[in-house]
Amino acid sequence: MHATIQKPIEEIVDHIDPKEKVFVVGCYNCAWKCHSGGPEETEAMAGRLIARGVQVVGYATPGPQGMSLCKLDNTRKVLKEDYSEQTRQADAFLVLACGQGIHTVIDATDGSMVHPGCDTIFGGETVSATDIEEFCSLCGECVIEGTGGLCPMTLCSKQLLNGPCGGAENGHCEVDTEKPCGWILIYERLKKLGRIDLLDPYRKPKNHAKWSRPRRLRVGPDEATFVSLAGKHTVNNRN
């Protein structure tokens, strides 16, 4: 899921022109789970804005429950059809979702002005109803076959691929005494799995062209194509 956190209300209000009519949009998937942009927060945001003198023409969290705002056809239908009257009056959309959701609103409304209501912080695992943790940095070239499934690009502060730096102390990373050293986590996991040998081979430098932005993915039932500065990369999903 995409982890998001609301921007402080003062910052949001500061970015809205007093003459602007605003429609507030939330997301019924990730931002809902983050309590940053579900139906409740979206409605509340409309009220908080009105209380601060912002002209709010409406609000919506495109459903059903579990629906992502970044699913363009659904968002377009909701904003352009279900809420067509209110969205037509809107000069801008305040979006309580990740950056993907914000762009979806641009596409769904044929290029309207948008204001981000959240900071998008990472893609993470929903460990519990209250905790989201980051285990992947979306690098485009997964290397965790060699690390027992734990990502050194994410769990190691220096993204080292060939083992730890010398900085860990008492199992903690040199950047933060609260954060475990990612390489010690990897080591302990492999030890438990009896696969310390996985640490021996040399790991080549990563192909950062695969981590270039923006990237694209074309998907189909038989094959998928990943497009980055590293080129087009097609794989068959069936044979």
Next chain:
Amino acid sequence: MKITRLFEQGVFVVTSEVGPIKGAVSRDKTIHPTCAREAMFLQHNVHAVNVTDNQSAVMRLGSLAASVLLKDKGIESVYQLTCRDRNRIALQSDLLTAYSLGIDNVLLLTGDHIQLGDHKEAKPVFDLDSVQLLHMAMGLRNGYDITGHPIENPPDMAYGAVVNPNFDPIELQLIKMRKKVDAGAEFFQTQAVYDEAVFDRFIDKAAVMGRPIQLGVVVLKSPQMGKYMNQNVSGIMVPQSWIDEIGSVDKADRKKKAAEMTGRLVRKLKDRVQGVHIMPLGWTDVVPDILAHAGIEVKRLAFAA
């Protein structure tokens, strides 16, 4: 002069270290920056002087400029190069530049994280890790850049690496050391060792890897510094006995005491290593004293050969 030639001749190699100044070198040649003055103390007492690369992620004069400055003053330097601030293009370019400017010794490191320094909001690079950096340096020596393109006049320098005997679990640090050896590391300097037990559990397993190892020691200047290091310097623990001992003498006598304590440790351990790397943190003037306490005479003859 490559310090690997000294190791080959069986010389016990003594190096020390200076940190470049936070500022530029004066155009007035009569004004020597602090790091050069510190190095001048060392000149006749060590084989080479490490020059740190924005150590602890604190922005300073470049290690290459300072290394060249020392060379110009007749002091052999060990140019430290870290992965923190440079991608693979900059790292290779800096290695070519170093060789072109007369540098013979390079120490290749990961580098302290930006969070430890004075520019916490900077973007960390870490495009390569230290093992990959060693591989790349060997590639350049063999005439190819990291993408396989041939280069003109391949640079040939001595390439060293670092290992931390304090690391727990030590097995993990030794796996990394082995990878550095396989990647081409020609000598090792250890992080600060204070504790014999730490050294004991490390040295035999490291020694079998067949590369010369220099014992790294950091001069403990005061009990406050010991406490500070334990709280703020990652990966190193100063034992309480050291903190107590340096605290047992008046401030005025601390240099003498620090030299005695450091020298005593080196004397005990020196037969199991091929050299010593003394990190005096500015107190370069105590290095001769440390060596005297340690019973080490720096042999210069071989060096001239």
